Amino acid sequence: MKTVFKGGVTAVALFAAYAVQADQEANLVINEDIEITVRADAPEHLENLSTIYSGWVFRSSETQALQMDDFENPGMIFVDDAIEAWNTVEGSEGESCASCHGAPEELAGVRAVYPKWNDEAEEVRTIAMQVNDCRTSQMGAEEWKYDGGDMINMEALIASVSRGMTVNVATDGPAQSMWEKGRDIYYTRFGQLDLSCANCHEDNYDNNIRADHLSQGQINGFPTYRLKNAKLNGVHSRFRGCIRDTRAETYGVGTEEFIALELYVASRGNGLSVEGPSVRN
Amino acid sequence: MKQILSASVAIFAATVAFAEGVSPDNVTYSEYGEVEASLSGQPGDAAAGLEIMVSRGKGNCIACHQVTALEEYPFHGEVGPTLDGVGEYRTAAELRGIVANPKFTYEGTIMPAFYRTSGFIRPGDAYTGKAAQGELAPLLTAQEIEDVVAYLLTLKD
Secondary structure, eight states: OOOSSSOOOOOOHHHHHHHHOOOOOOOOOTTTEEEEOOOOOOOOSSSSSSEEEOOGGGHHHHHHHHHSEEEEEEEHHHHHHHHHHHTTBTTTTBBOHHHHHOSGGGGGTHHHHEEEEEETTTTOOHHHHHHHHIIIIOOOOOOTTTTTTHHHHHHHHHTTTTTTOOOOOSSGGGGGGHHHHHHHHOOOHHHHHHHHOHHTTSSTTTEEETTTEEOOOTTTTEEEETTTEEEEEEEHHHHHHHHHHBBOOOOOOOHHHHHHHHHHHHHHHTTBBBSSSEOOO | HHHHHHHHHHHHHHHHHHHHOOGGGGGOOOSSSOOSSSSSSSSSOHHHHHHHOTTTTTTTTGGGGHHHHHHSSOOOSSSSSSOTHHHHOHHHHHHHHHOOOGGGGGTTTTSSOOOOOOOOOSSBBSSSSBBSSSSOOOOHHHHHHHHHHHHHHHHOO
16 A cells, blocks of 8 residues: 555556546456456445455556466466475475475465464464464474565465455354454554544545545455565555554554454455455555 | 732743643534634644645645645545535634544544544554654644644635
8 A cells, every 4th residue: 555644656556546547347357267256245244335346446457457367467476486485395304385285276275265263273374374384393494474575475376276266264163253353453443543444445445545546455366466566465564554554553464463354354355256466556 | 919920920821822822632622523712822824734735744635635726736535525615614613623633523534633642542653653652743733733724714616
């Protein structure tokens, strides 16, 4: 997000707001093959919205087009990097991701149901947490930094093999208390600007705030390649940016608060398709 | 003698209050959210108010409001209502109250309070994402609020 309340409009944002209107009726098909659901009936638990939309819907036609072809999508370069890491043996146990999981495609469906309760660990796990658990417990390798480059690339690979599958995150059972915690955070008005996630992404999606066209703040497209910073961005980093822009003290990436918020926000997108790595501005 | 002394003390106190204006925690809002007296004790300057309205580091009011008279300053948001004509149908006291703390006029509004320094959840140190250090400064000073109010009063149809 461009910092709404302070300086610095990027050339990209200027261009997008000036020259191009988003085509909000457009449909997303990737590589003329993978059909992505970008609008759907809101899940039952969402009381204030009737339709949910992918952030892709609110981007300019140019930005939209970048995601329709893997050769145009800059995020796919990082997926290639992650395929290499996938096959690389690391750590004391002589294992790679591939030695346990086979081809990356074997993990199709995983992105759609995370964050997810893990029975053995008795905790809600994000994909990053699961990857680090594999690295330490199975491979005897070092953890990757939360939202760091290696981790985000791997998350992009894991998302890419689930593209087109329907997000279906469980909100009940043992995950329910974390889900409720995330919902509380979503509706909390933070910082000196006194703004909640809902103020912008529920009450004002489809409105402009300065040069930014507000989306519903869905995370089905993560990791997102942002034209603004020309790299892949993780969910928690995006949460940090949005909370920082309310003139608030943010939570850190990988904290329990952000794991809870990720679970809750993911569940707001139940019914959309996985589309990461997506392209945004 | 005693009387004269206390009178001069009173004058002194009044002068201080006049020069410093009223602090954010001491603003009196009417039942409808109006603030009658100038927050700084001085009149506002409409030209300075215009700069505050459009500047991202200051009021950045056009982030949320469309104002036809400010068309040359891109980009205007759609989160709040247009402010065209607001100087016609709103009084200075109403406008001062709305800019200082609109929550007294519109319960639960998304519009931030520009002259408020307490009661926030996890207030930050400006836009660093870190915790606020020491006392918060209001988003706009008392005089800046007056300048914005003076500008808003020029918005007549």
